[in-house]
Structure formats: structure tokens, C-alpha cells
Amino acid sequence: MPFLENLWNVLKYNEADPILFNSAFFLYFFAAFLLCYQLVRKHERGRVWVFTVFSLYFFYKACNEYVGLVILSAIVDFYLSNRIHREQREGVRKGLLWFSVLINIGMLVYFKYTNFFIGILNDLGAGRITPMHILLPIGISFYTFENLSYTIDVYRREIKPVDKFMDYLFFLSFFPKLMMGPIVRAADFIPQIRQPYVLNREDVGKGMFLILGGLFKKVVISDFVYQNFVQYIFDDPSRHTGIECLLGVYAYALVIYCDFSGYSDMAIGIARWMGFTIPPNFDKPYKSSSITEFWRRWHISLSSWLRDYVYIPLGGNRKGKLRQYINLLLTMLIGGFWHGASWNFILWGGIHGGALAVDKVWRQRMAKFAPVNKRLWKIGGILFTFHLVCFCWIFFHAASFADAWALIRQVAYDFQGNLLPEVLTAYPQVFILMGIGYLLHFLPAATEQKLEFRLARLPLWGSVAVMTVFIWFLAQVKTTVPMIPIYFQF
Structure with a gap:
């Protein structure tokens, strides 16, 4: 029957149209999920099963058969973690831990870095190996780190x-954060499974603020600015x-922030509506007055993961100043490599690691001096940190070192600042949205809290009306070609 055939085509995986929070299909998916979730809201096991089934289907719609990797990962680490917990012999416990680490890292290396290492061998003349046709499973970097932190803890x-087992599969596959994070710790999440589902006005207001704000940042600002300006510059x-190149870098800094933080905000907001509190992943990072502060505000779940499971095990700051600087550099190199199999990402991480080490030295030296004007000193720190981060974004986004150096060369030797008025008038909508984006970024936290409070005070019909009007608005202004989230590739 044509109806059933059309329905099947909609429900099955479509490589050209993966499910996203900002896709039309997600609205139907989420509506069906909400209906089923409300039917079992008073039953703990029912909530676990409904959420897990919908999460696995969500992941299937995003990456087809690779949903099996999530299930396999859950089976392996559920079994190994319980064996580690019951085992009393330290040697056996450590062996089981390393077995878990090898399986998780091995799976990540195979899918994400095999062709990168093949390319290195070929470049060194050590072989003529044909690159393998390996598709990167969406979200593998995120749920691999969640598996590792769970077993290590x-x-x-x-x-x-x-x-x-269903509790662990629920934690690992939780669809709001499955594909792009935040990287959630089991210690923060799993205890919430046992709590009764209670949705108060604060949850409604906070969740709505995060979802609407995330959609605005992702769909209205990030997608439009990228497709109408950034891609032209970096191509x-x-x-x-x-x-133009300098403005393109400023634009990309806003794009990647709005893209990733917008998606994270939506994930946290949806989870809040479902009775789960996920820690924030971003805290207005471009307000940072030092690179150390930046990494306390940017991708907080990753930076804290690297601190707890890489930096501190390497020795942290416990083995002298030189060792601390080396540990910072190694940690950020690993963080850069986590983002992708590219020398660009490694260099990006290396620059950040070196900058963190220099910042430690600088702060120790400057601790002896009191700045004449603290406010002016902080503004200078914010401007310097922002431009350092923007410089690093060039290597993060450029397709190759050659493209990155070409952009830097244009800024250094062919600036032509007198053309600024012409550039601004050529892309008026882009720069208006950039202005709005940066203005929202630097708004005081108190302003956001007032908006959350007002949303929380709305009656049910008012909340539905706000959501409906906002979704209609997004449909009018969104780009014709949806932009895949930047962190999808990681």
C-alpha cells in the first residue's frame, strides 16, 4: 500500500536526511516520545524502557546500523565494570580495567584514525597501503569517553x-546527549534514574529557555552566518x-560557539523536561580574561574529562613546574586529536596546551604585581584571549595547513582595512546577526535569569503558544539547506 510504503520511507534511516534537533522529523519523533513517556511517567522501569527504545531508534535514524556499537559498548562495559567491582585482587582489577580501555580506545582508533595512520605510513615511505572505506559512527567520541569514565570510576x-543492564544502556544511549554531548558522568546521571518524575515550573521555564535559545543560536545565527559568509572565506x-578574512574568523568564532553551545543547550533543556539535570557545557567562554579561564568555560564536559582522566593521572601539578607544563601540553594534544584525525587538530591542541603553560608562568609572575586599573586589565585580557582563541580557530576549521597560512597571510600582508564599509554593506544581514550573537553572549546572567523566570510563570497554554510561534518563526528564517552540526564529525 502506498501509505504504508511512504510511512516506512519516513521512518527508516536516510543518509541524506539524518535526524537533528532542528529537523522537521524530530518534532514528530519528540511528540510521540512525549506521549509514551507521559503514559509511564509514574513507573521507573517504564520510563527507562521507553527512553531507551526511543534513544536507540533516534540513533538508528542518525547512523543506521552503527546503533549496534552503542549496544555492544554498553554490554562490554556493563559486564567489565561489575567484574571489576566484585574482584578483590588488584592485579586482576587492573587487568580488566586495561582490557576495557583497550576495547574502547581500540574501537575509537579503528573508526576514527585508521586512515590517518595509513596516510602517515605512506608519507614516510614505509608502505603503499590503500586507505580503507570506513564511515565514522556519529557520537562515538562522546560515548567512548562516557564508557571510559564509568569504568575508571x-x-x-x-x-x-x-x-x-537497561539502566546502563539508558545512560549511554540517552538521546538528548548521545550524538554531540555533553559528556555526562555516570555518577551525575544514574542516581537520577531512581528519582520520581516531577516537573515543576522552574524545570519548564529553564528547559524552554534552553531549547528556544539553543534553536535560535543554531538555526538563526550559526547556520545563516556560516552559509552566507564563513564558508566563502574559508573555501x-x-x-x-x-x-574579509579577519571578519570571517570572527564570524567562525561565533558560528562554532552558537552551533555547539546551541545544540548542547537543547540537549540540556530536553533532559530537564524529562526530569534529568545535565551540567552546563558552556559558560559564555568569550568573556574569559585568560586561556585558563576559557577552558573552564568552553566545552566544560570535555575539559573536565581531560583534567580528571588525563591531566591528573599524568601527574598534574604534583611533580614540579616543568612536568606540569608538559602535562598541560600532552593533555591538550590529546584533546586536539580527540576532535579529529588531522594534523590541524593536533596543532590546534598544541597551541592551546602551550598557551595554558605560558599562562601559568605569566600568572605566577604577575601575582607579585597589582594592576593599576583592574577593570582595564581585565578588558585587555578578554581581548587578548579572544584573539588567541580566534587564531587557533583558523587551524581548527581550515581544510589544510596551506589554507590556514593563506588566510593568515592575507590578514598580515593584504589587509585593506579601508574596505571595511564596503564589506559591511555587502553582507548586512550577516553582520546584524553577528552583532546580535555577540551581544547575547555578553548579556549579564541576571538578564537571562529574569527571562527564565518569566517563562516559568506562563500557564500551559502560554508555553504552548510561545513554542508554536517560535517554531513558526524558525520555519520562516531558517536556511534552505540545513547545516549539519559542526561537532557531528567528532
């Missing part, structure tokens, strides 16, 4: 493993003047 006896920097 069990090994450290900081948490007890769950008794029910071929040598064709543009230095002032």
Missing part, C-alpha cells in the same frame, strides 16, 4: 556499578582581502 571505587582565503 568503578575501578577507583568512586561509584558502584549498576545492577540492571579559498586567497581570493579575499585581509579585512
Whole structure:
């Protein structure tokens, strides 16, 4: 029957149209999920099963058969973590831990870095190996790190493993954060499974603020600015003047923030509506007055993960100043490599690691001096940190070192600042949205809290009306071609 055939085509995986929070299909998916979730809201096991089934289907719609990797990962780490917890012999416990680490890292390396290492071997002349056709499973970097932190925490006896496999599969596959994070710790999430589902006005207001704000940042600002300006600059920097390239870098800094933080906000907001509190992943990072502060505000779940499971195990700051600087550099190199199999990402991480080490030295030296004007000193720190981060974004986004250096060369040797008025008038909508984006970024936290409070005070019909009007608004202004989230590739 044509109806059933059309329905099947909609429900099955479509490589050209993966499910996203900002896709039309997600509205139907979320509506069906809400209906089923409300039917079992008073039953803990029912909530677990409904959420897990919908999460696995969500992941299937995003990456087809690779949903099996999430299930396999859950089986392996559920079993190993329980074995580690029951085992008393330290040697066996450590062996099981390393087995878990090898399986998780091995799976990540195979899918994400195999062709990168093949390319290195071929470049060194050590072989003529044909690159393999390997598709990167969406979200593998995120749920691999969640698996690792869970097993390591069990090994450290900081948490007890769950008794029910479905609880662990629920935690790992939780669809709001499955594909792009935040990287959630089991210690923060799993205890919430046992709590009764209670949705108060604060949850409604906070969740709505995060979802609407995230959609605005992702769909209205990030997608439009990227497709109408940033991609033109980065596709071929040598064709543009230095002032255009510099503005393109400022635009990309806003794009990647709005793209990733917008998606994270939506994930946290949806989770809040479902009775789960996920820690924030961004805290207005471009307000940072030092690179150290930036990494406390940017991708907080990743930076804290790297601190707890890489930097501190390497020795942290416990083995002298030189070792601390080396540990910072190594940690950020790993963080850069986590983002992708590219020398650009490694260099990006290396620059940040070096900058963190220099910042430690600088802060120790400057601790002896009191700045004459603290406010002016902080503004200077914010401007310097922002431009350092923007410089690093060039290597993060450029397709190659050659493209990155071409953009830097244009800024340094062909700036042509007198063309600024012409550039601004050529892309009026882009720069208006950039202005709005940066203005919202620097708004005081108190302003956001007032808006959350007002949303929380709305009656049910008012909340539905606000959501409906906002979705209609997005449909009018969104780009014709949806932009895949930047962190999808990681």
C-alpha cells in the first residue's frame, strides 16, 4: 500500500536526511516520545524502557546500523565494570580495567584514525597501503569517553556499578546527549534514574529557555552566518582581502560557539523536561580574561574529562613546574586529536596546551604585581584571549595547513582595512546577526535569569503558544539547506 510504503520511507534511516534537533522529523519523533513517556511517567522501569527504545531508534535514524556499537559498548562495559567491582585482587582489577580501555580506545582508533595512520605510513615511505572505506559512527567520541569514565570510576571505587543492564544502556544511549554531548558522568546521571518524575515550573521555564535559545543560536545565527559568509572565506582565503578574512574568523568564532553551545543547550533543556539535570557545557567562554579561564568555560564536559582522566593521572601539578607544563601540553594534544584525525587538530591542541603553560608562568609572575586599573586589565585580557582563541580557530576549521597560512597571510600582508564599509554593506544581514550573537553572549546572567523566570510563570497554554510561534518563526528564517552540526564529525 502506498501509505504504508511512504510511512516506512519516513521512518527508516536516510543518509541524506539524518535526524537533528532542528529537523522537521524530530518534532514528530519528540511528540510521540512525549506521549509514551507521559503514559509511564509514574513507573521507573517504564520510563527507562521507553527512553531507551526511543534513544536507540533516534540513533538508528542518525547512523543506521552503527546503533549496534552503542549496544555492544554498553554490554562490554556493563559486564567489565561489575567484574571489576566484585574482584578483590588488584592485579586482576587492573587487568580488566586495561582490557576495557583497550576495547574502547581500540574501537575509537579503528573508526576514527585508521586512515590517518595509513596516510602517515605512506608519507614516510614505509608502505603503499590503500586507505580503507570506513564511515565514522556519529557520537562515538562522546560515548567512548562516557564508557571510559564509568569504568575508571568503578575501578577507583568512586561509584558502584549498576545492577540492571537497561539502566546502563539508558545512560549511554540517552538521546538528548548521545550524538554531540555533553559528556555526562555516570555518577551525575544514574542516581537520577531512581528519582520520581516531577516537573515543576522552574524545570519548564529553564528547559524552554534552553531549547528556544539553543534553536535560535543554531538555526538563526550559526547556520545563516556560516552559509552566507564563513564558508566563502574559508573555501579559498586567497581570493579575499585581509579585512574579509579577519571578519570571517570572527564570524567562525561565533558560528562554532552558537552551533555547539546551541545544540548542547537543547540537549540540556530536553533532559530537564524529562526530569534529568545535565551540567552546563558552556559558560559564555568569550568573556574569559585568560586561556585558563576559557577552558573552564568552553566545552566544560570535555575539559573536565581531560583534567580528571588525563591531566591528573599524568601527574598534574604534583611533580614540579616543568612536568606540569608538559602535562598541560600532552593533555591538550590529546584533546586536539580527540576532535579529529588531522594534523590541524593536533596543532590546534598544541597551541592551546602551550598557551595554558605560558599562562601559568605569566600568572605566577604577575601575582607579585597589582594592576593599576583592574577593570582595564581585565578588558585587555578578554581581548587578548579572544584573539588567541580566534587564531587557533583558523587551524581548527581550515581544510589544510596551506589554507590556514593563506588566510593568515592575507590578514598580515593584504589587509585593506579601508574596505571595511564596503564589506559591511555587502553582507548586512550577516553582520546584524553577528552583532546580535555577540551581544547575547555578553548579556549579564541576571538578564537571562529574569527571562527564565518569566517563562516559568506562563500557564500551559502560554508555553504552548510561545513554542508554536517560535517554531513558526524558525520555519520562516531558517536556511534552505540545513547545516549539519559542526561537532557531528567528532
